[in-house]
Amino acid sequence: DVRRITAPEIRARKGGDPIVSLTSYHAHTAQLLDRHVDVILVGDSLGMVMHGLETTVPVTVEMMIVHGRAVVRGTRRALITVDLPFGSYEASPVEAFHTATRVLKETGAGAVKLEGGRRMAETVRFLVDRGIPVMGHVGLTPQAINTLGSFKARGRDDAEASEILDDARAVAQAGAFSIVLEAIAEPLARRITEEVAPPTIGIGGSPACDGQILVLEDMLGLGARVPKFVKKYAELGPAIEDAVARYAEEVRARTFPGPEHTYAPRAPKAS
Numbered sequence: 001d002v003r004r005i006t007a008p009e010i011r012a013r014k015g016g017d018p019i020v021s022l023t024s025y026h027a028h029t030a031q032l033l034d035r036h037v038d039v040i041l042v043g044d045s046l047g048m049v050m051h052g053l054e055t056t057v058p059v060t061v062e063m064m065i066v067h068g069r070a071v072v073r074g075t076r077r078a079l080i081t082v083d084l085p086f087g088s089y090e091a092s093p094v095e096a097f098h099t100a101t102r103v104l105k106e107t108g109a110g111a112v113k114l115e116g117g118r119r120m121a122e123t124v125r126f127l128v129d130r131g132i133p134v135m136g137h138v139g140l141t142p143q144a145i146n147t148l149g150s151f152k153a154r155g156r157d158d159a160e161a162s163e164i165l166d167d168a169r170a171v172a173q174a175g176a177f178s179i180v181l182e183a184i185a186e187p188l189a190r191r192i193t194e195e196v197a198p199p200t201i202g203i204g205g206s207p208a209c210d211g212q213i214l215v216l217e218d219m220l221g222l223g224a225r226v227p228k229f230v231k232k233y234a235e236l237g238p239a240i241e242d243a244v245a246r247y248a249e250e251v252r253a254r255t256f257p258g259p260e261h262t263y264a265p266r267a268p269k270a271s
């Protein structure tokens with residue numbers, strides 16, 4: 001019998017076996033991941049990857065719920081964590097509570113993730129105290145693209161590094177069960193990992209982080225342009241294009257479908 005990994009179990013992995021995490025937005029891929037990863041994130045990156053948006057800013061709670069449900073249905077073991085999208089939680093702890101409870105009730109996921117450090121600490125505490133496991137996310141926070149101005153790496157000078165360290169400390173003290181560190185200088189990711197109590201999950205972080213996460217489509221080689229921190233473990237883009245080109249050729253040549261792909265009439269019934 002398979003039981004789901006829980007947020008407290010992930011929290012207890014600090015300094016232990018690395019936490020393996022990937023994103024998924026889709027039942028079939030989630031099923032393939034389920035035996036190999038500990039945490040599946042239904043990231044708001046789905047806006048860019050699945051829906052062709054330029055940024056994650058336009059992503060809605062409804063989009064997160066549709067994809068979150070699909071991933072929960074496709075899995076039995078991994079902890080499913082769903083991103084709260086931009087504009088659905090920042091105004092107040094109460095707003096965040098309403099959005100997070102709706103997401104958990106309507107998807108069956110086990111946790112939510114939200115972006116932001118010191119400014120979100122009160123909200124993280126409010127949710128955790130009311131039964132909602134929260135994954136933090138500091139460093140590059142893509143929902144803030146319009147104030148940040150670019151997706152470049154953060155914390156590469158001392159002043160910015162100390163801001164991000166304070167952000168991570170605040171989210172840790174507020175009770176997050178883990179913290180994503182995105183696109184920050186490697187020594188900073190290492191230092192945060194040494195200092196904070198919950199496990200850190202790096203993406204453009206450090207091998208010293210307590211876990212790692214990548215966007216599935218990026219590591220499979222489906223992403224058009226990918227950041228420096230992505231390692232491609234497959235090149236599915238060219239493989240898919242090759243399959244589609246061969247199919248098109250065979251349809252045009254009438255060599256597909258072959259006899260093995262078509263149905264013979266039924267023999268008449270004996271009377």
Ligand code: KIV
Nearest residue numbers: 023043044045180215
């Ligand atoms: O939306 C997402 O995929 C994420 C990960 C990159 C951490 O937030």
Ligand code: NA
Nearest residue numbers: 043044045083
């Ligand atoms: Na995200």
